[in-house]
Amino acid sequence: xxxxxxxxxxxxxxxxxxxxxxxxxxxxxxxxxxxxxxxxxxxxxxxxxxxxxxxxxxxxxxxxxxxxxxxxxxxxxxxxxxxxxxxxxxxxxxxxxxxxxxxxxxxxxxxxxxxxxxxxxxxxxxxxxxxxxxxxxxxxxxxxxxxxxxxxxxxxxxxxxxxxxxxxxxxxxxxxxxxxxxxxxxxxxxxxxxxxxxxxxxxxxxxxxxxxxxxxxxxxxxxxxxxxxxxxxxxxxxxxxxxxxxxxxxxxxxxxxxxxxxxxxxxxxxxxxxxxxxxxxxxxxxxxxxxxxxxxxxxxxxxxxxxxxxxxxxxxxxxxxxxxxxxxxxxxxxxxxxxxxxxx
Amino acid sequence: xxxxxxxxxxxxxxxxxxxxxxxxxxxxxxxxxxxxxxxxxxxxxxxxxxxxxxxxxxxxxxxxxxxxxxxxxxxxxxxxxxxxxxxxxxxxxxxxxxxxxxxxxxxxxxxxxxxxxxxxxxxxxxxxxxxxxxxxxxxxxxxxxxxxxxxxxxxxxxxxxxxxxxxxxxxxxxxxxxxxxxxxxxxxxxxxxxxxxxxxxxxxxxxxxxxxxxxxxxxxxxxxxxxxxxxxxxxxxxxxxxxxxxxxxxxxxxxxxxxxxxxx
Numbered sequence: 124x125x126x127x128x129x130x131x132x133x134x135x136x137x138x139x140x141x142x143x144x145x146x147x148x149x150x151x152x153x154x155x156x157x158x159x160x161x162x163x164x165x166x167x168x169x170x171x172x173x174x175x176x177x178x179x180x181x182x183x184x185x186x187x188x189x190x191x192x193x194x195x196x197x198x199x200x201x202x203x204x205x206x207x208x209x210x211x212x213x214x215x216x217x218x219x220x221x222x223x224x225x226x227x228x229x230x231x232x233x234x235x236x237x238x239x240x241x242x243x244x245x246x247x248x249x250x251x252x253x254x255x256x257x258x259x260x261x262x263x264x265x266x267x268x269x270x271x272x273x274x275x276x277x278x279x280x281x282x283x284x285x286x287x288x289x290x291x292x293x294x295x296x297x298x299x300x301x302x303x304x305x306x307x308x309x310x311x312x313x314x315x316x317x318x319x320x321x322x323x324x325x326x327x328x329x330x331x332x333x334x335x336x337x338x339x340x341x342x343x344x345x346x347x348x349x350x351x352x353x354x355x356x357x358x359x360x361x362x363x364x365x366x367x368x369x370x371x372x373x374x375x376x377x378x379x380x381x382x383x384x385x386x387x388x389x390x391x392x393x394x395x396x397x398x399x400x401x402x403x404x405x406x407x408x409x410x411x412x413x414x415x416x417x418x419x420x421x422x423x424x425x426x427x428x429x430x431x432x433x434x435x436x437x438x439x440x441x442x443x444x445x446x447x448x449x450x451x452x453x454x455x456x457x458x459x460x461x462x463x464x465x466x467x
Numbered sequence: 468x469x470x471x472x473x474x475x476x477x478x479x480x481x482x483x484x485x486x487x488x489x490x491x492x493x494x495x496x497x498x499x500x501x502x503x504x505x506x507x508x509x510x511x512x513x514x515x516x517x518x519x520x521x522x523x524x525x526x527x528x529x530x531x532x533x534x535x536x537x538x539x540x541x542x543x544x545x546x547x548x549x550x551x552x553x554x555x556x557x558x559x560x561x562x563x564x565x566x567x568x569x570x571x572x573x574x575x576x577x578x579x580x581x582x583x584x585x586x587x588x589x590x591x592x593x594x595x596x597x598x599x600x601x602x603x604x605x606x607x608x609x610x611x612x613x614x615x616x617x618x619x620x621x622x623x624x625x626x627x628x629x630x631x632x633x634x635x636x637x638x639x640x641x642x643x644x645x646x647x648x649x650x651x652x653x654x655x656x657x658x659x660x661x662x663x664x665x666x667x668x669x670x671x672x673x674x675x676x677x678x679x680x681x682x683x684x685x686x687x688x689x690x691x692x693x694x695x696x697x698x699x700x701x702x703x704x705x706x707x708x709x710x711x712x713x714x715x716x717x718x719x720x721x722x723x724x725x726x727x728x729x730x731x
Contacts, residue, residue, distance in 0.1 A: 290584070291489035297496060
């Protein structure tokens with residue numbers, strides 16, 4: 124099962140299918156080229172011209188390499204770290220030589236064997252530079268991961284919810300022992316999820332089941348005040364997501380949107396697949412003004428950080444308040460996840 | 468505060484205030500369990516502070532078990548309004564754990580119970596009641612404030628306690644030692660100071676002149692009296708009432724800029 128663990132500890136290779144990684148490689152290598160041009164030329168204009176000349180040669184090479192790496196994808200991840208790294212460097216060097224040969228055929232320039240070796244060395248060095256940069260970046264992120272994990276253990280369990288739920292369950296024991304049993308089981312499930320290794324991904328179907336159990340518990344306390352509308356279209360139940368992606372957001376929605384309202388309200392959750400993306404939308408009535416910001420942002424920051432750790436630039440989360448036609452305000456959160464490659 | 472809690476005396480009358488039905492049911496069960504040791508009677512249950520104040524108007528209540536976080540009117544605001552009641556009940560706060568709240572309770576030396584409530588703790592708290600003086604202003608000020616500003620103002624009329632929702636207030640006007648509260652329907656007199664009200668509700672109300680605070684969202688426009696620029700006197704036009712309120716020359720630039728920002 125894939126997990127964020129690989130990104131943190133001795134991650135064999137970056138995920139070359141990730142848009143963020145691709146972008147970093149493109150920018151990084153071009154930056155190196157710019158630096159080389161700066162060293163080689165004596166004027167700024169000359170440097171720019173030099174860079175443009177280099178870029179014309181560089182871009183096809185980069186794109187070709189990125190395409191091959193993306194195609195190799197998971198096969199690279201399977202092999203040993205050092206051999207995979209060597210493979211990437213050799214690939215870069217070889218493709219540089221091939222491109223040089225092609226270039227010399229097209230332009231009838233003679234590159235000579237020294238020129239070919241130079242191209243191979245340059246390309247290989249650039250590849251090695253990028254690999255070490257990405258490895259450094261991954262290891263730099265791992266303390267953040269541990270911190271995120273600690274946060275997920277502390278910030279996530281809102282004591283208010285725990286103790287109110289326990290009170291509700293205790294009150295049920297005499298009245299409706301069976302319902303009390305289910306409620307305790309639900310509470311146990313919720314805590315199992317809270318205590319699980321946050322780096323291990325879970326199928327989104329499990330996360331949704333957890334959310335339903337959580338809302339069931341809240342319904343026990345809040346009764347008719349809490350209404351939930353689900354709108355799940357074509358559920359990609361096997362899509363793997365970071366654990367506790369939605370539950371903390373629902374907890375926020377209940378705490379800020381339902382509890383402060385005397386007559387309660389409706390939380391709407393929708394999951395829609397749009398092409399290669401999964402759109403998750405959450406909406407709750409917006410009631411309190413003062414308390415809102417602080418509590419909400421803890422959970423949101425936490426989720427945002429975990430999304431960035433796992434998906435880099437490919438996932439996003441947006442929040443905002445919308446004024447509805449009847450004058451009431453609604454707080455909305457939208458999460459967009461890629462669901463192309465990872466569910467397989 | 469003169470409920471005598473000897474085993475033979477008449478039962479203590481209890482009011483349970485919590486927005487969650489299971490929490491109220493639990494306290495009721497606990498009190499029933501304790502009835503042999505400490506005779507008690509649950510007079511009523513209320514789901515928020517406003518309902519609870521209504522109950523206190525109608526019944527004699529010795530003690531109120533009050534949740535902190537409730538919609539419409541929270542427990543702390545309820546306790547603050549109790550100072551206006553002729554024979555206020557003793558208050559025991561009941562709250563789910565929250566480090567900040569517990570610290571505040573300790574500081575203010577107010578009796579509190581943590582959820583889930585244990586019957587021994589409840590019994591001990593009820594036994595302490597006769598020695599407990601009513602909550603002082605200083606104690607109230609130290610309590611955790613779920614909402615920094617009150618949701619209602621309280622006023623006394625012919626021995627009855629009336630609650631005025633702050634959202635429905637159009638303006639507040641200082642009259643000698645009282646403040647007149649104008650709502651759409653009528654006027655009330657409350658025993659408050661305009662300065663304190665301004666501090667508490669500064670983000671909802673704006674000062675027009677020395678003795679008037681007006682709700683920002685009640686201003687619909689301004690009219691000018693007098694034609695000479697130097698002598699110009701502005702008046703605020705208000706939603707729902709025909710009356711116009713003069714704006715002092717000193718406040719005018721501030722009022723104008725604040726109101727313009729909120730898009731009137």
